[in-house]
Amino acid sequence: MSRDYYSILGVPRDAGAAVIQERFRQLARERHPDRFRGEAKVKAEEDFQAVTEAFNVLNDPERRRQHDSELTSPNAKSQSGYNPQELAKVHMQRGVRAYKEKNFLRAADEFDSATRAAPEMAKAWYSLALACSREPRFASRAGEAIAEACELKPMNETYLRAAGRLFARSGDMGRAEHYYTEALKWSADDPAIREEWEELSGSKKSGKGFSLFGKSS
Numbered sequence: 001m002s003r004d005y006y007s008i009l010g011v012p013r014d015a016g017a018a019v020i021q022e023r024f025r026q027l028a029r030e031r032h033p034d035r036f037r038g039e040a041k042v043k044a045e046e047d048f049q050a051v052t053e054a055f056n057v058l059n060d061p062e063r064r065r066q067h068d069s070e071l072t073s074p075n076a077k078s079q080s081g082y083n084p085q086e087l088a089k090v091h092m093q094r095g096v097r098a099y100k101e102k103n104f105l106r107a108a109d110e111f112d113s114a115t116r117a118a119p120e121m122a123k124a125w126y127s128l129a130l131a132c133s134r135e136p137r138f139a140s141r142a143g144e145a146i147a148e149a150c151e152l153k154p155m156n157e158t159y160l161r162a163a164g165r166l167f168a169r170s171g172d173m174g175r176a177e178h179y180y181t182e183a184l185k186w187s188a189d190d191p192a193i194r195e196e197w198e199e200l201s202g203s204k205k206s207g208k209g210f211s212l213f214g215k216s217s
Contacts, residue, residue, distance in 0.1 A: 005054035005067060007087050012116055013068070017059065024055040088118035092127065099131055107131040108138065115145075125149035126159050129166065139170055150179065157187040161196070168200040176200065 006013050009023050031047040057063045095110030111128035114121060126149040132142035146163040153159055160183035168176035180197040187193055 003054075004071060005057050006071075008050050008054040009058065010087065010091060010113060011058075012113075013071075015058075020055065020058050024051060024059075027051045084117045085121075088114040088121050088124060091117060092121075092124060095127060095131065099127075104131050104134040108135070108141075115148075120152065122149045122152035122156070122159065125152065126162065129162065133166055142166060143170065143172075150182075154182070155186045157183050157190070157193070160186065161193055164197065165200065168197075173201060 006015070009020065009027065011019055011023050015023075028048065028051060031044050031051060033041050033045045033048055036044040057067050091110045091114035095107045095114065098104075098107035098110060108128060108131035111124055111131055114124035115128055118124060125145045129142045129146035129149060132138035132145060143166060146159065146166055149159045150156070150163050160179050164176045164179035164183060166176075167173070167179065177197075180193065183193050184190065
């Protein structure tokens with residue numbers, strides 16, 4: 001039974017040599033057996049052997065071509081056990097851990113990998129937006145990610161509200177109003193969301209009242 005070495009390393013199948021090498025170094029540091037004790041050490045040894053094997057194959061052009069051929073052969077998907085959703089979950093778990101550690105760049109990288117593995121996973125796009133929003137230089141990427149999450153889950157009040165907040169803080173009040181409008185539509189006109197929009201849009205301070213749906217105070 002062929003193993004999917006791309007899945008083991010958590011890299012896309014078109015990853016370049018530099019990406020594969022960097023990913024291996026990262027995983028080798030994280031899963032080195034010397035960092036663990038007891039049963040955890042046994043598991044780490046297995047993981048370390050797996051990532052080393054994956055790297056040795058993918059880092060060798062000839063062996064990689066052979067591996068690619070095996071993966072694309074008939075029924076290779078079922079034989080290899082490759083599961084995009086499971087791979088995405090692994091990246092999500094790593095991303096959440098990095099986010100909690102305030103390593104937002106690492107978190108964004110993991111969430112981005114999750115979206116590549118499972119583009120239909122709205123939660124991955126939402127998480128990517130949150131991580132990117134913590135880094136000002138990635139503001140545009142955050143906007144793209146939250147918009148994708150909302151497109152995939154157009155009735156999710158949490159995603160819509162986050163989109164409204166993100167675009168309001170970036171100064172795009174037109175898009176912010178659109179997403180807050182949608183959030184209110186699917187949240188039974190939650191007063192907390194209405195209050196938040198008023199604060200972000202400055203309608204309270206200006207005394208202009210709330211503008212969504214043509215209402216005013």
